Amino acid sequence: MTVNETTKNEKRAIAKAITLIEEGGPQAISLLQTIYKRSGNSHLIGITGPPGVGKSTLIDALIVEIRKNNLKVGVLAVDPSSPFSGGAILGDRIRMQAHTLDSGVFIRSMANRGFAGGIALAVHDAIRVLEAYGYDIIIIETVGVGQSELAIAKLADTTILALMPGSGDDIQAIKSGIMEIGDIFVINKGDLPGANKAATNILQSLDLVQEKGPWTPPVLISTAQDGNGIKELWQALQEHFNHLKSSNELETRRKQRIKAELAELVAYKIRTSCLDSIEHLDLAKKLVDDVYQRKQDPHTAAQSLIKLLNN
Amino acid sequence: MTVNETTKNEKRAIAKAITLIEEGGPQAISLLQTIYKRSGNSHLIGITGPPGVGKSTLIDALIVEIRKNNLKVGVLAVDPSSPFSGGAILGDRIRMQAHTLDSGVFIRSMANRGFAGGIALAVHDAIRVLEAYGYDIIIIETVGVGQSELAIAKLADTTILALMPGSGDDIQAIKSGIMEIGDIFVINKGDLPGANKAATNILQSLDLVQEKGPWTPPVLISTAQDGNGIKELWQALQEHFNHLKSSNELETRRKQRIKAELAELVAYKIRTSCLDSIEHLDLAKKLVDDVYQRKQDPHTAAQSLIKLLNN
Numbered sequence: 001m002t003v004n005e006t007t008k009n010e011k012r013a014i015a016k017a018i019t020l021i022e023e024g025g026p027q028a029i030s031l032l033q034t035i036y037k038r039s040g041n042s043h044l045i046g047i048t049g050p051p052g053v054g055k056s057t058l059i060d061a062l063i064v065e066i067r068k069n070n071l072k073v074g075v076l077a078v079d080p081s082s083p084f085s086g087g088a089i090l091g092d093r094i095r096m097q098a099h100t101l102d103s104g105v106f107i108r109s110m111a112n113r114g115f116a117g118g119i120a121l122a123v124h125d126a127i128r129v130l131e132a133y134g135y136d137i138i139i140i141e142t143v144g145v146g147q148s149e150l151a152i153a154k155l156a157d158t159t160i161l162a163l164m165p166g167s168g169d170d171i172q173a174i175k176s177g178i179m180e181i182g183d184i185f186v187i188n189k190g191d192l193p194g195a196n197k198a199a200t201n202i203l204q205s206l207d208l209v210q211e212k213g214p215w216t217p218p219v220l221i222s223t224a225q226d227g228n229g230i231k232e233l234w235q236a237l238q239e240h241f242n243h244l245k246s247s248n249e250l251e252t253r254r255k256q257r258i259k260a261e262l263a264e265l266v267a268y269k270i271r272t273s274c275l276d277s278i279e280h281l282d283l284a285k286k287l288v289d290d291v292y293q294r295k296q297d298p299h300t301a302a303q304s305l306i307k308l309l310n311n
Numbered sequence: 312m313t314v315n316e317t318t319k320n321e322k323r324a325i326a327k328a329i330t331l332i333e334e335g336g337p338q339a340i341s342l343l344q345t346i347y348k349r350s351g352n353s354h355l356i357g358i359t360g361p362p363g364v365g366k367s368t369l370i371d372a373l374i375v376e377i378r379k380n381n382l383k384v385g386v387l388a389v390d391p392s393s394p395f396s397g398g399a400i401l402g403d404r405i406r407m408q409a410h411t412l413d414s415g416v417f418i419r420s421m422a423n424r425g426f427a428g429g430i431a432l433a434v435h436d437a438i439r440v441l442e443a444y445g446y447d448i449i450i451i452e453t454v455g456v457g458q459s460e461l462a463i464a465k466l467a468d469t470t471i472l473a474l475m476p477g478s479g480d481d482i483q484a485i486k487s488g489i490m491e492i493g494d495i496f497v498i499n500k501g502d503l504p505g506a507n508k509a510a511t512n513i514l515q516s517l518d519l520v521q522e523k524g525p526w527t528p529p530v531l532i533s534t535a536q537d538g539n540g541i542k543e544l545w546q547a548l549q550e551h552f553n554h555l556k557s558s559n560e561l562e563t564r565r566k567q568r569i570k571a572e573l574a575e576l577v578a579y580k581i582r583t584s585c586l587d588s589i590e591h592l593d594l595a596k597k598l599v600d601d602v603y604q605r606k607q608d609p610h611t612a613a614q615s616l617i618k619l620l621n622n
Contacts, residue, residue, distance in 0.1 A: 029610045036608035124609075251603070258602045258609065259589050265613035266620070267582035274574040291569045292562070297347035298435075298569065299340045302576035309577070310621050 007103035010133060017129045018108055021122050032125055039131035040254075042074075043241045046156030048142045048181075053164040054188045057224040059139055063099050064227070065234045066137050072104040074130035076123060077141040078111075078152055106130065120152055121268065124261055127155065154181075155257065157250060158240045160233075162186045163202070165194035171201070179205060183217055184236050190221035190229060215243050274305060283308055318414040321444060328440045329419055332433050343436055350442035351565075353385075354552045357467030359453045359492075364475040365499045366452055368535040374410050375538070376545045377448055383415040385441035387434060388452040389422075389463055417441065431463055432579065435572055438466065465492075466568065468561060469551045471544075473497045474513070476505035482512070490516060494528055495547050501532035501540060526554050585616060594619055 020028045047055055059075060066073045099105040110123060123140060130138050142152045161182035179202075187198045199219045206217060218236050222229030244250035277284040287304055290296040296304075331339045358366055370386060377384045410416040421434060434451060441449050453463045472493035490513075498509050510530045517528060529547050533540030555561035588595040598615055601607040607615075 032610060033608045037605050040605060255599055255603050258599050259586065261609055262589065262599065262602070262613055262616055263582045263585040265609060266585045266616050267578040269613060269617060270581045271574045271578035274577045275570065278570050278573065288566055288569050288573065291573070292566050294348050294351060297344045298572055298576060299343060302573055302580060305573055305577050306580060 004103070011100075011106060014106055014129055014133055015108065018110070018126045021125045021129070022110065024122075028125070032128060035128060035132035039128040042127075042131045042135055042138045043158070043237070044127060044138050044140065044156045045237060046140045046142070046152065046159040047162060048152075048159065049162035050167070052167070053162045054224050055141055055162050058160075058162060058186065058188055058222065058230075058233075059141060060099070061222075061224045061227050061230040062139065062234065063105055065230050067102065067104060070104075071136040072106075072134055073137045073139065074106040074135040075108070075139045075141065076126055076130075077107070077109045078119060078123060106133075106135065120155065121261070121264055123152055123155055124257075154260065157244055157253060158183045158237055160184045160186055160237075162188050163198060164189045165192045165198045183215065183240050184233070185217055185219040186229075186233060187219065187221045188224055190223045191226075195221050214247055215240065215249075270309070273309060277305075277309060281308065315414075322411075322417060325417055325440055325444055326419065329421070329437045332436045332440070333421065335433075339436070343439060346439060346443035350439040353438075353442045353446055353449045354469070354548070355438060355449050355451065355467045356548060357451045357453070357463065357470040358473060359463075359470065360473035361478070363478070364473045365535050366473050369471075369473060369497065369499055369533065369541075369544075370450055370452060371410070372533075372535045372538050372541040373450065373545060374416055376541050378413065378415055381415075382447040383417075383445060384448040384450065385417040385446040386419070386450045386452065387437055387441075388418070388420045389430060389434060417444075417446065431466065432572070432575055434463055434466055435568075465571065468555055468564060469494045469548055471495045471497055471548075473499050474509060475500045476503045476509045494526065494551050495544070496528055496530040497540075497544060498530065498532045499535055501534045502537075506532050525558055526551065526560075581620070584620060588616075588620060592619065 017031055020031060047059060049055055056077075063073055063075070100107055108126070110119065110126065127138055127140070140152060140156055159181050161178070161184075163185070165187055185199075185202050185206075187195050187202075189195075199221055202219050206219075220229055220232055220236060222233060224230060241250075244253065278288060279285075284305060287296070287301045287308075291298050291301050328342055331342060358370065360366055367388075374384055374386070411418055419437070421430065421437065438449055438451070451463060451467055470492050472489070472495075474496070476498060496510075496513050496517075498506050498513075500506075510532055513530050517530075531540055531543055531547060533544060535541065552561075555564065589599060590596075595616060598607070598612045598619075602609050602612050
């Protein structure tokens with residue numbers, strides 16, 4: 001088998017594994033049990049921000065930079081949940097897809113719908129597949145910073161918040177209290193007027209919202225389309241990862257993530273067995289009837305259902 | 312006390328109750344246990360669709376129509392989860408707010424973030440407060456049709472899917488498979504070119520995606536700004552509600568909703584007690600360490616955690 005064929009087979013295996021994960025079920029779980037020991041050795045980078053700031057172009061440029069260092073890089077792009085904003089984003093991604101010919105690059109879109117357990121659980125597991133295959137850097141791209149996107153941002157070791165000048169996004173971001181999630185801020189499309197102003201706004205508000213710690217989030221200006229500012233971004237990413245490792249913050253963050261994942265997995269399994277008993281257990285069916293007939297309120301009925309499930 | 316003062320007090324009580332629900336906790340639950348018997352008698356109307364189709368203007372016009380019939384109407388507007396698309400929508404709502412001087416109208420925004428149990432659970436309960444206060448019609452407005460918006464759409468008895476001509480939204484909606492949720496389709500901004508074409512597209516695709524049942528979803532064209540098509544929309548809403556009642560579909564839908572709510576409530580309670588035991592039980596803490604050290608995978612650990620919680 002040539003090197004090329006090995007690569008092709010590997011990528012096919014990864015794609016198949018992620019599809020399994022998306023579909024869920026016992027096969028996916030047994031796969032994850034097998035590979036879990038080999039996971040946990042990558043730098044997970046989250047990148048989020050409003051549509052139109054050029055996240056895909058940024059990632060495209062980052063891939064070029066990372067590949068110069070001969071590191072393997074995987075990208076998981078989590079598509080927005082609304083079918084009404086999906087078009088443009090997929091279009092942006094075409095440029096990025098050119099990298100898939102490179103043996104050290106794997107790119108995959110995961111749609112933010114249809115996961116009974118929530119997209120975050122599936123992304124957790126997809127990351128592990130890439131880790132097991134020796135991808136050094138894994139970039140998780142999300143659009144927007146809603147509830148589910150925030151959950152995904154929390155999956156990363158380092159989170160980049162990307163904004164652009166003149167859009168008012170900096171003000172929106174500051175107002176909405178999402179500044180805390182950024183380890184690195186990037187004002188992309190830095191050739192547009194107002195880039196320095198946006199950077200200053202963010203720097204000033206960071207003073208207010210983030211606790212002064214050993215890490216001060218840098219605010220970078222980039223023009224990803226021309227590759228400007230990308231070297232600096234890559235350097236900031238490495239510095240942040242080194243900071244996480246030397247300060248023990250990496251262990252803290254990863255344990256925090258495991259806690260949230262375990263609680264989510266338990267909630268998912270219980271929700272499933274709950275729906276199952278409602279269909280099949282007479283006592284559970286009666287609870288639904290009681291709530292419908294206003295004999296019992298849902299909160300009291302949920303408590304009874306928990307007791308029922310424990311027996 | 313004058314009638315005016317009674318109304319003011321009532322609205323203040325409702326607002327306070329919904330705030331309690333948003334905050335969660337035992338006080339909210341005991342409130343809901345008290346009012347539950349008085350709930351369940353309203354027509355719940357969900358309205359969803361992409362930003363810019365004029366949902367708020369549609370609701371504004373619908374309120375006028377509903378008030379002509381001397382019915383009380385409540386509106387719960389669920390704000391999008393992303394802080395980057397909230398601005399325009401709140402702006403649109405200013406016009407709607409003029410109705411709040413009317414004693415028979417209550418309007419409230421609920422932000423789609425910060426609910427540990429998900430926004431859908433809080434909306435469920437907010438609806439009950441309005442029902443208990445005798446609101447005949449409750450309109451639930453959501454933006455987009457992502458995972459959480461779909462969950463909210465399922466809270467309604469009747470769901471309106473609002474689209475506009477020439478935006479390609481009709482095509483997006485058809486492709487994305489969200490057509491099934493619409494009981495009534497409205498092409499708003501019907502004075503723009505392409506309204507008839509959009510209506511035809513939807514009618515044709517409905518033939519493909521929806522099972523032929525006793526209810527054929529009407530596709531209406533409206534220009535809410537001028538009040539055109541609103542009388543027809545109100546009539547369609549009443550026809551659909553009558554259909555639900557006479558066909559027993561209302562009971563089926565409402566029981567389905569109770570099932571989903573109970574499962575969600577149970578999952579929420581279990582997630583909370585799971586996070587609690589991870590902080591306080593040594594055996595649960597050890598599970599987190601084991602997963603972190605790759606001695607155990609998360610799926611296996613979640614099973615152990617469930618056993619632990621049952622003891």
